[in-house]
Amino acid sequence: MDGLAVLAIVAKAIGYGATLLAIGGVLFSVVFAKRAEASVLRLARQLAVGAALVGLAVLAIRFGIRAARISGMGFEGATDPMMLGFVWESPLGTAAIWRGVGEIAILAVLVPRIGQWIALVGSLAVAISFAQVGHALGDPRMVLAVMLALHILAAAFWVGALVPLRRAALTPSGVDVLHHFGNVAAFGVAFLIFAGTALAWLLSGSVTALFGTAYGLGLLLKVAIVAVLLGFAAFNKIRLVPALRAEKPGATHALRRSISIEMLAVVLILLATATITSVTTPPVNL
Amino acid sequence: MIKQFLLGLAVAAAPVVAAAHSKSEATTPADGATVTEVSELSMRFDDPMRIISVTLTATDDDIEIERETGMEPATEFRAMPLEELAPGSYRFDWRGMASDGHPMQGSFSFTVTE
Numbered sequence: 001m002d003g004l005a006v007l008a009i010v011a012k013a014i015g016y017g018a019t020l021l022a023i024g025g026v027l028f029s030v031v032f033a034k035r036a037e038a039s040v041l042r043l044a045r046q047l048a049v050g051a052a053l054v055g056l057a058v059l060a061i062r063f064g065i066r067a068a069r070i071s072g073m074g075f076e077g078a079t080d081p082m083m084l085g086f087v088w089e090s091p092l093g094t095a096a097i098w099r100g101v102g103e104i105a106i107l108a109v110l111v112p113r114i115g116q117w118i119a120l121v122g123s124l125a126v127a128i129s130f131a132q133v134g135h136a137l138g139d140p141r142m143v144l145a146v147m148l149a150l151h152i153l154a155a156a157f158w159v160g161a162l163v164p165l166r167r168a169a170l171t172p173s174g175v176d177v178l179h180h181f182g183n184v185a186a187f188g189v190a191f192l193i194f195a196g197t198a199l200a201w202l203l204s205g206s207v208t209a210l211f212g213t214a215y216g217l218g219l220l221l222k223v224a225i226v227a228v229l230l231g232f233a234a235f236n237k238i239r240l241v242p243a244l245r246a247e248k249p250g251a252t253h254a255l256r257r258s259i260s261i262e263m264l265a266v267v268l269i270l271l272a273t274a275t276i277t278s279v280t281t282p283p284v285n286l
Numbered sequence: 287m288i289k290q291f292l293l294g295l296a297v298a299a300a301p302v303v304a305a306a307h308s309k310s311e312a313t314t315p316a317d318g319a320t321v322t323e324v325s326e327l328s329m330r331f332d333d334p335m336r337i338i339s340v341t342l343t344a345t346d347d348d349i350e351i352e353r354e355t356g357m358e359p360a361t362e363f364r365a366m367p368l369e370e371l372a373p374g375s376y377r378f379d380w381r382g383m384a385s386d387g388h389p390m391q392g393s394f395s396f397t398v399t400e
Contacts, residue, residue, distance in 0.1 A: 069389040072339030072381035086336060086357075090387030134386060 004074075005278070008065045013274035015058040017267070019099070021051035022106050023123040023153065024160010029109060030116055031157075035180055036164070037171045044164040045109045048119065052106040055126075059096055059103075063087055091133045098129035127152045135203060135282045144202060151195035154188045158233075159266050161185070166259045169252050175245045178255070182237040189230065196223075202284070209283035216283060218276035222269055229265040232258055313378075317394035324398060327351065327365045327378055334359035335390065337382040342367065344374050359385060371398045 025048025029041050036044075064078035066087045071077025087093065105122025108115040130136065130152055131145035138144065161181055168174040200210075200219060210216035236258050243251040314328040315321045327342065336359040342349040349371070354364040363380075379393040 066387075066389060070336075070338050070381060070383045072341075072391075082357075083338070086338070086383060087387070090383060090385075092387045134388075137386065 004065060004069050008062070008069065009271075009274045009278045011058055011062050011065055012278060013267075013270045015055060015062060016270045016274060017159075018051045018055035018058055019103075019126055019152070020156040020159040020266075020270075021163075022048050022055055022103060022160075023126055023156035024048075024158070025051060025164075026106055026109050026116070026119045026123050026160075027153075027157045028161045028164050030120060031184060032164075032177055032180070033116075035173065036168060036177045037173055040164050040168045040171060040174075040177065043167050044160070047160065047163055048109050049107055052103040055103045056100060059100055063092070063096065066092060091137065095129045095132035098125050098132055102126035102129060123153070123156070124149075127156070134277060135285055138203075138282075138285065140202070144199070147195045147198045147202070150191060151199060154192035154195065157188050158185055158192070162259055162263050162266070166256050169244065169255050169259075175241065178236075178241045178244065182241060185233065186237075189233070203282035205284045213280070213283050215276060215280035218272065218280055222272040222276065225265055225269050225272060229262055229269070232262050232265070236262075311392070313394045315394075315396040318396065320397045320399055322399060324367060324371050324376075324396070326354075327367070329363045329380070329392075329394075331361050331363075334361055334385050335363070335382050336360075336384075337363045337380050339381045340365060341379045343377050343379070344372075349376070373398050373400055 025044045025046075028036075028044040029048070032044075033041065063084060067080060067083035068075055068077040070086060071080055071083040073080065073083075077083050088096075102122040102125030105125065106119045108122070109119035111118070127149040128145070131148045136144045136148050165178060165181060168177045171177075204210050204213075204216060204219075210220060236255060240251060240255040240258055244255055311332075312330045314326065315324060329337075336357060337355065338357060340351065340353065340363075342351050342365075350368045351365045352368055354366065355362070375395065375397045377393055377395045379391070381389070381391045384390050
């Protein structure tokens with residue numbers, strides 16, 4: 001494990017985060033267009049645009065890191081045209097086109113009316129980009145691609161909503177937005193778990209493979225952190241949002257702190273995912 | 287904590303990674319073999335591999351080798367040492383990219399005797 005490999009994992013995790021925030025910001029601003037205050041919607045759109053820009057930068061950096069890693073020249077390889085050409089010809093090049101075009105389309109979310117539809121199509125392209133690389137290219141390819149795209153859209157809806165929701169808790173209409181999110185997210189989480197389980201099943205092949213391989217153990221660790229995150233989300237929905245509605249003292253502070261902890265859990269999940277998808281191989285591919 | 291976690295996972299994963307994209311890799315000379323002469327260095331892969339950089343090192347310095355296989359993805363890679371290899375131990379290192387875009391690297395060692 002060299003420095004470049006660690007750097008590649010960190011860049012990948014940041015790329016995941018940027019992607020989820022960009023898609024999630026767009027989804028939030030569309031789903032809550034009528035319920036949330038203008039300031040909260042503006043924050044969601046700004047988040048989407050900022051994340052899309054970070055995503056584009058990370059995409060370029062990851063190309064350089066990949067070129068450096070295959071070149072054997074160290075950092076000098078990052079700008080070598082021939083090495084960059086090899087990376088461009090690989091599946092990473094195809095994925096980069098989908099992701100890059102999608103992230104640029106997400107910038108349109110700042111344009112009134114038509115812009116949000118362009119950004120939605122961009123979000124879909126970004127989600128599909130994940131199905132263009134790595135072991136998602138295995139069989140059954142179509143099922144893997146659909147499940148992975150759904151998994152990313154559902155995760156993005158949740159992750160991208162955290163920052164706007166944290167702001168919404170301070171606004172007069174916040175309780176309604178938070179309550180509505182709880183209802184929509186319940187379906188989103190069901191989707192997330194369904195798609196995640198289907199992917200784990202297709203890529204692991206058996207329950208024993210989950211416990212006997214590095215990929216399986218990494219995945220179980222990720223699921224454990226997700227379970228903690230779900231616990232906080234359920235607590236928010238069942239206890240803290242009703243407390244906010246009842247205007248109990250300290251309810252706003254408790255809810256905002258709980259959402260902050262959720263954000264930390266998301267960071268850990270993304271780092272775990274980036275590590276699993278970089279250094280381990282799904283059991284069915286062994 | 288995060289760094290330790292990453293390292294821990296990497297250590298746990300190392301044997302898996304090594305086995306991943308190069309299942310039926312065979313080399314000439316074989317890894318760990320003792321041979322009297324080396325007319326060529328070769329590696330076989332079960333899936334086309336783009337070999338980008340190769341080095342042959344003796345105990346203290348790099349030995350010049352000539353590639354017969356270019357940088358296009360291939361299931362067989364061949365190179366020749368430019369001069370006869372003197373007795374001693376050698377290590378061949380390579381880096382490249384698997385057809386799925388994954389960065390790959392590997393090495394094998396052998397000993398030359400009189």
